[in-house]
Every structure is written in structure tokens, then in C-alpha cells.
Amino acid sequence: DQQVKQNSPSLSVQEGRISILNCDYTNSMFDYFLWYKKYPAEGPTFLISISSIKDKNEDGRFTVFLNKSAKHLSLHIVPSQPGDSAVYFCAAPQGAQKLVFGQGTRLTINP
């Protein structure tokens, strides 16, 4: 059972436009959520997080929105840049030190 789901395996966006990556979850007890970014041949790196008591967190070009009633979060990147091309994973903590991840979405920014 996948507690964190990313239903779009890939997304293609033109440079300068907004990229929106989506994530759904089933466990309403998650305390916070995270987004990780992964380049080819590298490990995932932390990008941005949001507490479950907030509905928005912004860091530069990256904004994460949380809709608890819909059990849905999204990552907005604006404006999108070629260096944003990567695989993005959403994740949530399960227990003290355990992170559960989604399947990932491959974002491609076209020039």
C-alpha cells in the first residue's frame, strides 16, 4: 500500500513557465511533508518541506501547497529553468526516522 502517491510519472514544461508537481497521501497523521530532487546518477537531495499545520511554504522559486482536506500537496516552480530538469519525490515521515516516498515525477524543462 502506497501511502504517498505521485500519479504523474513525467511532466514536460517550457522554460520560463510554471511547473506543478502533484502528490497525494492517505495518512492524515503525517506531521509534515518533504520534496526531494534527484539528478541522474546522483542521490536525492532535500528541496523544501511543509508542516501539516501550514498550507503554504515558499523558498525562492519553489512553493509547496498543502490541502489537508483533499490529502494533496503540490510543488510549484516558477519560473522553470533548464536546471530544474530532474526527478522529484514527495515524502512524509512514518515514525521517528522513517521516510516514505512517492514514485517520483520526471520533470523536463524545454528551452
Add this chain to the structure above:
Amino acid sequence: DAGVIQSPRHEVTEMGQEVTLRCKPISGHDYLFWYRQTMMRGLELLIYFNNNVPIDDSGMPEDRFSAKMPNASFSTLKIQPSEPRDSAVYFCASSPSTGYSGNTIYFGEGSWLTVV
């Protein structure tokens, strides 16, 4: 700091052979994690250790998988016998014990395993 170091980076092996993946966590980190990445399930946690002790191995798929952490600077993930469905990227990650907030997990570059 050198970061989390994994070896081998790539491994191609025949079905039935034993595979051993190795990991050196970041010095001073108390937690070590083994994840597996597949297209269908994304990043799955296989097992994690705290102070060299296995805490949760519920993600280990079968008895063919085993993991050890003999000391604070080394861990292995072993698959015996290997099967084609084990083909995936295996990530090792570590984190300090001071206030977990997700962004303190550091991943290695991964070990690409192909079982033919």
C-alpha cells in the same frame, strides 16, 4: 565531508549469484538507511539502523535480503541468491540524531544493480 559513499556504483551479475552492496555513512551520523528505487514503487525503505542496531527491517522484501552494520562507519546489504526482479538502484543514506526533520537525510549516489 565526503558524504555517503557507496560501492560498487554499478554491478551486473547473473541470477543466483550473491551480491554485496557497501556503504560508508557520514561520520557522526547515528542513523543509516537502505532504500531501493524502482519505477513502479519509487523509493522504498528496506531497513534502517540506529547506532549500528537494526531498528526496522519491515521493508526487506524477502529472506534473500540481509543487512549488517558491524560498526559506525560501514554497512552492507546482501542479496543471496539474486533474481532479475532485484534489478534496481539501491541507495544508502545517513542522518544525525539531532532533531529529525527530513532535510537532514543525506543520500549516497546509489548502486545500480542489474541481475541477468
